[in-house]
Amino acid sequence: MIITAIKRGGILYVYAEGNRVLWTIGCGSECELMGYTSTTVTIRRGNIAYVYDEKGHLISTTQAR
Numbered sequence: 335m336i337i338t339a340i341k342r343g344g345i346l347y348v349y350a351e352g353n354r355v356l357w358t359i360g361c362g363s364e365c366e367l368m369g370y371t372s373t374t375v376t377i378r379r380g381n382i383a384y385v386y387d388e389k390g391h392l393i394s395t396t397q398a399r
Contacts, residue, residue, distance in 0.1 A: 340367075
C-alpha cells in the first residue's frame with residue numbers, strides 16, 4: 335500500500351508504511367508528480383501522464399491536460 339509519494343530533485347520516491355521505500359524512479363526535472371492513491375502513482379512528463387502501480391510497474395499512459 336502506498337502511503338506517500340515525494341519528488342526530491344530529479345527522483346520520485348514512493349513509500350509504504352513505516353517509511354519503507356517501495357520504489358524510486360529517476361525522472362529528472364521534466365517530470366511532475368500529479369498525484370497518488372493507495373495503489374497508484376501518476377506522474378507527468380511533457381504532455382503524457384504515466385500511471386504506475388505499487389510495485390513500480392507502468393500500468394497506463396494518457397494524454398495529460
